[in-house]
Amino acid sequence: MAFERYGTMKVNDKGHLEIGGVDTLKLAESYGTPLYVYDVALIRERARGFKKTFEELGVKAQVAYASKAFSAIAIYQLMAEEGMSLDVVSGGELYTAIEAGYPKERIHFHGNNKTREELVMALDYEIGCIVLDNFYEIELLTELLRNRKQKIAVLVRVTPGIEAHTHDYILTGQDDSKFGFGLTNGQAEEAIRQVLAASDAFDLIGLHCHIGSQIFETTGFVMAAHRIMEQLVTWHESLGFDSKVLNLGGGFGVRYTEEDKPLEPAEYVRQIVAEIKKVADGHGLAVPEIWIEPGRSLVGEAGTTLYQAGSRKEVPGVRQYLAVDGGMNDNIRPALYEAHYEAVLARRPLDKPEETISLAGKCCESGDMLIWDLPLPKAAAGDYLAVFCTGAYGYAMASNYNRIPRPAVVFVENGEAKLVIKRESYADLIQNDLALN
Structure with a gap:
């Protein structure tokens, strides 16, 4: 398993990815996605x-x-x-x-x-x-x-x-x-x-x-x-x-x-x-x-970002794209540094790969790609993906590009989850805007 080395991560009795004793599917459903999860x-x-x-x-x-x-x-x-x-x-x-x-x-x-x-x-x-x-x-x-x-x-x-x-x-x-x-x-x-x-x-x-x-x-x-x-x-x-x-x-x-x-x-x-x-x-x-x-080295590997899959696009003979509900607005490192990451399907982290997809962000930029050529089990709209090692320079460098609200952050420990940063609302995005008249 690619995630064995990351702290308290394991696969629970439902076959789901678990962090800090909390099922990541439960976290995604409770707090929404994208979601930063800290161990x-x-x-x-x-x-x-x-x-x-x-x-x-x-x-x-x-x-x-x-x-x-x-x-x-x-x-x-x-x-x-x-x-x-x-x-x-x-x-x-x-x-x-x-x-x-x-x-x-x-x-x-x-x-x-x-x-x-x-x-x-x-x-x-x-x-x-x-x-x-x-x-x-x-x-x-x-x-x-x-x-x-x-x-x-x-x-x-x-x-x-x-x-x-x-x-x-x-x-x-x-x-x-x-x-x-x-x-x-x-x-x-x-x-x-x-x-x-x-x-x-x-x-x-x-x-x-x-x-x-x-x-x-x-x-x-x-x-x-x-x-x-x-x-x-x-x-x-x-x-x-x-x-x-x-x-x-x-x-x-x-x-x-x-x-x-x-x-x-x-x-x-x-x-x-x-x-x-x-x-x-x-x-x-x-x-x-x-x-x-x-x-x-203190927080990087402790952070995991949960996304929900949306649209797919196939370029015949070239590439399969799978888009998620986040991207360079919550993790700019791939676009800025060509940083590489690993990810799994949160519901089926141990399943063998069936396809190679490229994980695309939702921002209106061709360069908004989170992971190129990622081996995964067959993924569909609505599936949750867990991208590992996003605890450093993820939220810290997050932006509201395309007027996308910044994600929430939860801490997990000993089977309990605590919301430590609320998800931004659309109202938050315009709170400092001033009208012309």
Whole structure:
């Protein structure tokens, strides 16, 4: 079964796909489709796994949920329950965290163009850390903090010149990046000098880097850790700067299809810690507190999208199309990144394939295709399909293109389902529209 690896998924005694002890057909009938379904037990398992690995290695650490993967009050509250820190990248994500009652000292604020209003919101809430991304931000935040007679902990984001083996659109650690200060061109050192000079406003606790996303090997992380630690040796001598924290970001890969071969999350942590310890011990430096920011690897595989099949089209000798009631408006990744997914019929997940179909979305775009050439049992209008591993960047990147309402989201755990985001109505779509007269 293609879905055996995904958390609590199984086939129940009716032969239906079940998640979190709840029949997916029942979910579709109760909440409608498209529907995002999250396996809460799997999210908890992943969160605890990251934290446990650091504990077993005897390293002080913070594991922050990179919430751009999926931002909502319910997921924030779940992460808070698990003792996670939280990475936000906008005023909207920060506002959601505040409304969720997230512990302010565990919120980290990222972004390459934080506005004055967003920074004021962060300072008002007295969040735990701001990640400085550019010289403009250093200047702006210095002004705000001095005017407010306030001080805040900061990390300086550096680009270590390491390229990850991933899609070009989501590379962020190489020299040519919109994010952070270059390590090899001297910008990172200049940023550190400026922040240290404004010690009345900033408590510079360390450095941050992020080398990319959906990474299946540890080499890039190890190289980044080594390069930054070696630089810290130099800065210890030349600037008297000792980094209390080293944040190596996220990007740990997950399995979307059979071709994807990600490592266990713990393996990434072990390799990162080993390299940091090796360099630190070799130069007599203290091992910094290590922070990481998993997002996709916490929620990606925990999410499944349920669709209902509608129209069919046969192009003789070429292809069979099967359309569903969602598409690029609830999962833009296939159109944006050519991302690949797997799916089954929720009513008959174990039945042998009888045909190969291409799963089409309903948006008015030729490129709105969810899955090309998917082997399936014979499917008909009204059947429910379950597309796996949609928990990251599905709802987060959803839109109202073609004026299609965004789907509902349910959490399932221990045989119970809880609606955590309501389905948008047509009235919701026009609530901000203003008439001409």
